[in-house]
Amino acid sequence: MIESPVHTVQIAVAGNPNSGKTTLFNALTGLRMKVANYPGVTVEKREGVLSGTQITLLDLPGVYSLSARSPDEEIARDVLQGRLPGTRRPDAILLVLDASNLDRNLYLATQIIEFGTPVVVACNMIDVAAQRGLRVDCEALSTRLGVPVVPTIASTGQGLSELKALLIALPMQATATRSWRLPAAFEAAVDAVAARLRECGLVPTHAAPAGALLWLMDYLSGDAASRRSAERFLARLSRDRADGMRREAEALSQAIPDAASVAIEARYEWISSIASAVVRGHEGSDDAVDARSRAGTLTDRVDAVLTHRVFGPVVFAAVMFVLFLSIFAWAEPLMGLIEAGQTALAGVVSAHMNEGPLRSLLTDGIIAGVGTVLIFFPQICILFFCLALLEDTGYMARAAFIMDRLMSGVGLHGKSFIPLLSSYACAIPGILATRTIEDRRDRFTTILIAPLMSCSARLPVYIVVIAAVFGERTLLKAGVMFSMYALGTLTAMGLALLFKKTLFAGPRPAFILELPPYHLPKLGGLLRTTWDRAKLFLTNAGTIIFAVCVVIWALSYFPRTSEADFSPEATAQLASMADADVGDRENLIASERLRLSYLGRTGRLIEPVLEPLGFDWRIGVGVLSSFLAREVFVGTMGITFAVGEADEQSVALRERLADATWPDGRRLMTPLTGIGLMVFYVLACQCVSTLAVVKKETGSWRWPAMMFAYMSVMAYVAALAVHQIGGRMGWGV
Amino acid sequence: MIAFLDDAQTHRNLAELSPGEHCRVVGISEGGGIRHRLLEMGLTRGAAVQMIRVAPLGDPIELQVRGYRLSVRKAEAATVMVEMTTHRHSISS
Incomplete structure (x- = not known):
């Protein structure tokens, strides 16, 4: 981990999806922000500076829980525990809650608070909650959770200055407590695992019990991704410690079958007791829900149309x-x-x-x-x-x-x-x-x-x-x-x-x-959002695309040939041309040069492979250069068929294609060849940019390689089948 | 045995509800990762759930639970055992 020379305070912003977290983050940071991806995954990493301060804010992916089932969840949890390479453990956490939906938001909130990192809660969207007849008593919530709670409306800026003052003045010591109890056997397992975590030194002492509970739940959840994440953590420990932790987990699953479910329900029980105490109009306290569902919120009325059967x-x-x-x-x-x-x-x-x-x-x-x-x-x-x-x-x-x-x-x-x-x-x-x-x-x-x-x-x-x-x-x-x-x-x-x-x-x-x-x-x-993501495309995929373009240019430009190298046919054709036909001469020279370039040589070299598809070397060069981008096909065909610059409206190219023949005089572009060529283009992955983006999005060259291979093989086989079967049947020849 | 029959009459799974019906979660039959996700999204034992609507093509369904709207496929909903309530009941307890 690289520590910056001046220790600036870093605050992570965490919350559920749709909690208004990003709106709040934008409002707090203004325009100073940088966006990147976390290493190896396409989870966006957004960092900004709390305006008017030195404090950096890190916007974590919106998640419902700290279980490690999705990349988003795993990133959020690793950042909070300081386990992500290249990202410092945050000094404090700004936790954004959707006030209109406090129960489910408190699930993540309590998980995070239990880690003992200083937390400030923004109880956001109190206006939306009010519209639904819900009023959150933030003082009571603060007392219950043991952390400061500020009511906010991120979209209008209400409560932001108070929130900012709290973030600046944040006391940097931590108190980690869990206020609800698990069955005795479960508590014993958490204590035992926490003790091992403290010994290994990978987890701050005060965060060990919360880390232990999360690890046990991941290990026992029955979900493959969570289990893998739990095993990855063990891989960082000595064998003895890892085996010890596994034994604790197995013993727990013997004592309490499906322990993870027990823990989730116990947490929710506690949350329900908080929510019914601090939310007026809460489901558990009176019948506001009933009134609401009868009257119908705006969303309900809109959805009655937008998700209507017809x-x-x-x-x-x-x-x-x-x-x-x-x-x-x-x-x-x-x-x-x-x-x-x-x-x-x-x-x-x-x-x-x-x-x-x-x-x-x-x-x-x-x-x-x-x-x-x-x-x-x-x-x-x-x-x-x-x-x-x-x-x-x-x-x-x-x-x-x-x-x-x-x-x-x-x-x-x-x-x-x-x-x-x-x-x-x-x-x-x-x-x-x-x-x-x-x-x-x-x-x-x-x-x-x-x-x-x-x-x-x-x-x-x-x-x-x-x-x-x-x-x-x-x-x-x-x-x-x-x-x-x-x-x-x-x-x-x-x-x-x-x-x-x-x-x-x-x-x-x-x-x-x-x-x-x-x-x-x-x-x-x-x-x-648009600009941030588009910029990432330019810097990530753009560089690869650009590099490949230059390589393909070199292949079609070198070796440089003079008229002395031209084939006898081309030389004879040039000689027969009147000097006045400057355009035709140039087109012919360009065509001949491309034929003699590395790209053209490759095209001729693979002609035997393409011939069963009904393509000659000229189409072959068009197909080859299209692997850069399909856009260049028409332009390349313009050169190989010696009509000069061409686009899809070009009548000259159309006629030249229709008239083109094989050396033995057979017609080149039969309807069958045309269909075969198009089938090839439908199925082939002729786009370097796509492959570059797939590499960036999947984090490995394996997937673009596999995509390229399967699509190319499929395209070849399909075009071959069209030409061979169609030819035998006598269709479109 | 009688108690069991009685259960069979009142217990249904979430996928069998009609739009507008209220129920309370009794438990989730299937184990594994999906169970924990459903639990974490708030479908814990005793949670009040209202069936809101079925998607235009017949699947998935939309539920109201813990003050928000959750969509799950019928296949997942069928693993959630519920007991039918009128809305009044879910409030009084």
């Missing part, structure tokens, strides 16, 4: 349509602008430099590389904004509620729907959106199938190929286009089932989801 799915479809449109269409002008800017900049550089490797590196390597990173930026910003909006309003949970039935049909979670839908625009924001899925197996399955959704970069490929082989038959063209989207989607669903049965086999993860009250989000908070 209107619910209709509204959901409309919301998803707007979301999809915003990524797919509204980003388009901005992407055009970035492309135009890239072209203009490259033009300026070309005009001011002599031709040579340096100019080419600048224009086709560096500027193009930056462009490839930035081109995703508008889509990503828009998607992150939409996601933050859905999340902050509370609709995201309803989306999962509505879609879960459909997604569970292929073994996925309701939360997998939005990432997959986003992937039709671009897999990158889609994969980034899987962060809301807690279960690792569900999340990784969703990530692995996301690139099969036909993204916007495949569209130009479909357009060019369909136009080249199907001419003017509009209905047929539309049908073929639709089939490509359907093929990707159905393959993804089939693979989701397969992955959940093989790679990610195990008990079906539970769907346990809070449906928070609807809430009007603040634009400032939304923009901030």
